[in-house]
Amino acid sequence: MDHFTIRDGALHCEDVPLPTIAEAVGTPVYVYSTATMRRHARVFQTAVAPAGDSLTAFAVKANPNAAVLATLATEGLGADIVSIGEYRRAVAAGIAPAKIVFSGVGKTEAEMEEALAGGLSLFNLESVEEAEMLSAVAVRLGRDAPVAFRVNPDVDARSHAKISTGAAHNKFGVPIDRARAAYDRARALPGLAVTGVAVHIGSQLTDLAPLEAAFTRIGELIRQLREDGHHIRRADLGGGLGVPYDPDRPPPPEPEAYGAMVARVTRGWDVTLVFEPGRLIVANAGVLLSRVIRVKPGAGTPFVIVDAAMNDLMRPALYDAFHAIDPVIPRDGTMTADIVGPVCETGDTFATGRTIGRVEAGDLVVFRTAGAYAATMASTYNSRPLTAEVIVNGSDWAIARARQTLDALIGADRVPAWLKDR
Ligand code: LLP
Numbered sequence: 001m002d003h004f005t006i007r008d009g010a011l012h013c014e015d016v017p018l019p020t021i022a023e024a025v026g027t028p029v030y031v032y033s034t035a036t037m038r039r040h041a042r043v044f045q046t047a048v049a050p051a052g053d054s055l056t057a058f059a060v061k062a063n064p065n066a067a068v069l070a071t072l073a074t075e076g077l078g079a080d081i082v083s084i085g086e087y088r089r090a091v092a093a094g095i096a097p098a099k100i101v102f103s104g105v106g107k108t109e110a111e112m113e114e115a116l117a118g119g120l121s122l123f124n125l126e127s128v129e130e131a132e133m134l135s136a137v138a139v140r141l142g143r144d145a146p147v148a149f150r151v152n153p154d155v156d157a158r159s160h161a162k163i164s165t166g167a168a169h170n171k172f173g174v175p176i177d178r179a180r181a182a183y184d185r186a187r188a189l190p191g192l193a194v195t196g197v198a199v200h201i202g203s204q205l206t207d208l209a210p211l212e213a214a215f216t217r218i219g220e221l222i223r224q225l226r227e228d229g230h231h232i233r234r235a236d237l238g239g240g241l242g243v244p245y246d247p248d249r250p251p252p253p254e255p256e257a258y259g260a261m262v263a264r265v266t267r268g269w270d271v272t273l274v275f276e277p278g279r280l281i282v283a284n285a286g287v288l289l290s291r292v293i294r295v296k297p298g299a300g301t302p303f304v305i306v307d308a309a310m311n312d313l314m315r316p317a318l319y320d321a322f323h324a325i326d327p328v329i330p331r332d333g334t335m336t337a338d339i340v341g342p343v344c345e346t347g348d349t350f351a352t353g354r355t356i357g358r359v360e361a362g363d364l365v366v367f368r369t370a371g372a373y374a375a376t377m378a379s380t381y382n383s384r385p386l387t388a389e390v391i392v393n394g395s396d397w398a399i400a401r402a403r404q405t406l407d408a409l410i411g412a413d414r415v416p417a418w419l420k421d422r
Helices: 018-025 034-051 066-076 084-092 109-118 129-143 178-189 208-227 255-265 279-285 315-319 408-412
Strands: 004-007 010-013 028-034 054-059 079-080 100-102 122-125 146-150 194-200 234-236 274-275 286-296 303-307 325-327 335-342 349-357 364-365 389-392 394-399
Touching: 010 018, 010 028, 018 028, 018 286, 018 364, 018 389, 018 394, 028 034, 028 279, 034 054, 034 066, 034 255, 034 274, 034 279, 034 389, 054 100, 054 279, 066 084, 066 389, 066 394, 079 084, 084 100, 084 109, 100 109, 109 122, 109 129, 122 129, 122 194, 122 349, 129 146, 129 178, 129 194, 146 178, 146 208, 146 234, 178 194, 178 208, 194 208, 208 255, 279 286, 315 349, 325 349
Parallel strands: 028 389, 054 079, 054 274, 079 100, 100 122, 122 146, 146 194, 194 234, 234 274, 303 335
Antiparallel strands: 004 010, 028 286, 286 303, 286 364, 325 364, 335 349, 389 394
């Protein structure tokens, strides 16, 4: 459920009409709903409560905006980070380091050092080599680093290939058949406190079966590790639960079903669980608000050219992702069109042959379900400034990120002296 609804003939975010934001801030602009984020945070935490003690660590990569993180911090969420930039953002938003877990396949020594000095809760190590580097850092700082290995359970997540991570050929984690040896090696390294096991098999999962298969393997591994004498107290089950993007397709499992499955599979594990949901918390809490520049006849279907482009919302170009597109002030009738951006690439296509509410030049449209992996994946391709972000809370709204100015975009370039004296 989200809080984007038509009222008095116009799409609102909570109590704010979207045309008000478009007029004040310009387009394209991302708009986030506080009430939706809060609701999702609560629904998820309630859903996993039957599984016992847990920490829900929001996957910051999904939406690292400071206002979004601060909102989620007030709901008690921790953070799953993959870079020191995300660490600093999480801490600045008021998330205690004790609630932050550090994932990521290529942590550097400098990143480890800063996070460990800050008191980070758990390092999810992806290799023995990484364990060795962290051990050296921990010894130098005179601290014990709490660690888990991210284990690659070799299951097919049945999601898009570019966002599946738990198959043997993927770059992530320690292969499960080498996990016991990795734990033994970590135990022998000074400065590491081996405390947990971690797994994450992919994103936008629409089926619980692969997750259940992965968790079952992790449960078996925990049993073996305890036999080997390891004191396993935490199990990080990653993120990955999908959200409904396309209203015409069967929805992914509800958080309640996920929570019930987790409670069943992890019964008797005797650990504190960690969850790392990203998309589930923020995807439906955001839209990308854009204006139709013009409607151009095509050889077949017409082209609706909007002022948002693939640089603002990459998901359709990168993953053939579906985002529902709706007019902000609905007119009578529908039209079938290709919805495209102004960037000079055929891939800058949001939808092909899509039937949407009829629009004309100058109308506002939204791309729905754009709160996750959207603004944060933007680029300045075609010298298009990074989009503004707005956060709504009831009838209040505020700029959560200012639109990048063209001066900032262009002015960061430097021309070397030898070209200046031409
Ligand atoms: N934990 C780890 C270790 C991850 O790698 C990810 C996502 C998550 C948690 C959060 O997964 P979620 O609950 O959001 O599915 N850019 C892609 C998604 C990439 C996901 C990367 N890792 C997209 O737009 O679909």
